[in-house]
Amino acid sequence: MNRDAAMPDRHPAMAVLPAWRAAVMMGLVGVGLVAIMVQAWRLQVENAGFLREQGAQRYLRHLPLPAMRGAVLDRNGVPLAISVPVKAVWVDPQLFNHQVTRWPQLAQALELPLPTLERRARGGGAEFAFIARQLPPERAAAVMGLHIPGVYTLTESRRYYPLGAVAAPLLGFTNVDGRGIEGVELAYNQWLRGTPGKETGLQDNRGQALSVVQMGPPAEQGRPLLLSIDRNIQYFAYTALAAAVQQFKAQSGSAVVMNVHTGEVLALVSYPSFNPNNRQDYEPGLYGNRAVADTYEPGSVMKPFTIAAALDDGSIDPNSTFDVNTNCFRVANYCIQDDVRHGVLNLAQVLKYSSNIGAAQISLRTPPADLYHMLRTVGFGQVSGAGLPGEAPGTVPAWQGWSIARRAAMAYGYGISVTPLQLAAAYGAIANDGVYVQPSLQRVNDGTQVQGSRVMPVQVARDLQGWLAGVISRGGTGFLAAIPGYTVAGKTGTSSMADGKGGFYKNRVNTTFVGFAPADHPQLVMAVVVRDPTQGWRFGGVVAAPVFRVTMSAALRLMNVAPDMPAAQWNAQMAKRMTTAQERLWAEGAGDAAQ
Incomplete structure (x- = not known):
């Protein structure tokens, strides 16, 4: 048998590969597996935290x-x-x-300029x-x-x-x-x-929130x-003040209503104001809280504290009188005058007729340290403690530097600067039988006893209450503050505005009225300041006093303070109180635009 013929021919694909090739293939596979395992180690162990963080950045917010x-x-x-x-x-x-x-498309929907949208989109975080x-x-x-x-x-x-x-x-x-x-x-x-x-x-890969x-x-x-604020009293005070500023074409105004016994501020208003719901035209310099931030020389409303200091230290007594029958009371190189020439005045008449000469004479009898102490203890020259930002402390110069001219001028409200809130709190001390209560914007619960500090003897405060009630009587400067059915006590002030150069403007004034009611048992006190009225009568008794009357009348009713005088008796007394000129002003309704 032919051996070669018996063996079939081998197909080329069936040829046996060399052994070294198989080893190479197995080695490559092994290296690949090792590389995969190393990479898996790095991803799952070494870089796990980093990768989780990167994934979270894409899917978590x-x-x-x-x-x-x-x-x-x-x-x-x-x-x-x-x-x-x-x-x-x-x-x-x-x-x-x-x-x-x-x-x-988004800018149009938001009504935004496209550059604004681009700036905001690219100006945020990652x-x-x-x-x-x-x-x-x-x-x-x-x-x-x-x-x-x-x-x-x-x-x-x-x-x-x-x-x-x-x-x-x-x-x-x-x-x-x-x-x-x-x-x-x-x-x-x-x-x-x-x-x-x-x-x-x-979120998903399109950025849509999932869960x-x-x-x-x-x-x-x-x-x-x-707060202690009563929104209704706030409204009445604001509308009355705005009407006065507009009627007398004044620069601005402010007012404070306060509870005499608790110090609760029931209203605190400034005009002009702004709409806080749309502040496009807001300017801080025009629309600040003038009741606490603006200071000014207040004028004659300071006279009660001059008298209180003199009575307290015995420099004068309640029966003292003062000869003011002169056109010029000279102090140093200054001539002090009254609007109307009077003869001999007692303390009640010094306040009623607002005599600058009488107040100066009282101050010159009083040791300056005692007047300084009185002004400081009733709150002038320091922030009130109400806690409002921007509150000004005002100024009360140290008494050691007072010249004789300054001593006289401070008696009737020059050489000192105050805020309306300070005035309300200081008069509150007179109304509260000589106890000063710190103003507060927080409501005091009924029956809570508020601690105050005594700043003048009870009798001095009560004497002042009676004398200040006389300011609202016949011939008094504050008759337009009278409120039907209630006794009222208060004081007017008209002071020249400082010109910023060490002097005063000739025809620019600040007008003020501060008062409390009922005069026989005071409950509420109010200070009103109208700055730089330019039309009509420019006196505190004509410009500021009616704002007090309108606001205080509403406040007494809202706080359930009963009238202390029958209507018939009030009308009869009011007829006796007014002079012919006052009757004319009352009939004309001077300052009554607020009503």
């Missing part, structure tokens, strides 16, 4: 949970400032920057950038209806002030982040603002703040 700011309430629980829900539109720049072609804030919910819904990847909304709050301009300088306002900027909002910011929270949310995966600390809402 840490979102703030805003805290609702606490409401500001008046003494009866009526809101003066509240927060309402609004929406903010924000973007994830990593997604939103790939939607440039749709930016004009994950979060605000585009628009404090939007009405319906507009935010329209934006989300565009379905632009990387665009989201967030619920936040916007501050709303129901009284508008009536309480704006007092309350102040908040910025877009809900932080107090002025007034009560700034003074009590920590109390009102609350603490924001945080949550972590999961909340982790709640951080929850938002803690701000606490409500109950």
Whole structure:
């Protein structure tokens, strides 16, 4: 048998591979497996934290949970400032920057210039950038209806002030982040603002929210703040003051109403004011809280404290009289004059007729240290403690530097600067039988005893109460402050405005009235200042006193203070009180534009 013929031919594919080739193949596979294992080690062990963080950046978002700011309430629980829900539109720049072609569409929906939108989108952080804030919910819904990847909304709050301009300088306002900027909002910011929270949310590759995966600390809402302010008294004070400023074409005005016994501030107003719900035209220099921030030389409203200091230290007694029958009472190189020449006046008449000469004579009899002490103890030259930002302390120069001319001038309100709030608190001490109570914006619970400090003897305070009631009588300068059915005590002031150069303007004045009612058992005190009236009568008794009458009349009713004089008796006494000139002014309703 042929051996070669018996063996079939081998196919080329069936040829046996060399052994070294198999070894190479196995080695390559082994190296690949090792590389895969090394890479897996690096990914799952060495770089696990980094990769998880990178993944979270793409699919997780840490979102703030805003805290609702606490409401500001008046003494009866009526809101003066509240927060309402609004929406903010924000973007994830990593997604939103790939939607440039749709930016004009979003800008149109938000009513934003396109450059503004571009600046905000590129000016935020890597994950979060605000585009628009404090939007009405319906507009935010329209934006989300565009379905632009990387665009989201967030619920936040916007501050709303129901009284508008009536309480704006007092309350102040908040910025877009809900932080107090002025007034009560700034003074009590920590109390009102609350603490924001945080949550972590999961989103898909298009940036759409899927679920909340982790709640951080929850938002803690701000606490409500109950003020001593009565919104109705605030309204009456503001409208009366605004009417007087407009009627007499004055520069500005301010007023304070305060409870004599508790120090609670029931109204604190300034005019002109602004709309805190729309602050496009807001200018701090024009619309500040003048009742606490503006100081001025008050004029004759300081005379009761000159008399109180002299009575307290025995320099004069209640029966002292003063010869003012001169056209010029010369002190150093100055000539002190009265508007009308009088003869011999007692203390009641010095106040009733507002005699500068009489007040100067009293001051010159009084040791300057004693007058200085009286002015300081009733609150002048220092902040009141009410806690409002921007409050000015005023000035009471150290008595050691007083010249004889300054001693005389300070007796009738020059050489000293005060605020309307200080005036109200100081007169409150007279009305409170000589006990000074610090002004407060916080409501005092009924029956709570408020601690004060005695600043003058009881008898001195009561004598002053009676003499100040005479200012509202026949021939007195404050007759336009009279309130039907109530006895009233108070004092007028008309002072020349400082020109900033060490002198005074000839034809520019500040007009003031400070008073309390009922005079026989005082409950409320009010200070009114109208600055630089330019039309009509420019006296405190004509410009400022009617603001007191309109406001105090409403306040007494609102605080349930009963009339202390029957209407028939009041009318009869009022007819006897007024001179012919006063009757004419009363009939003409001078200063009554507020009514």
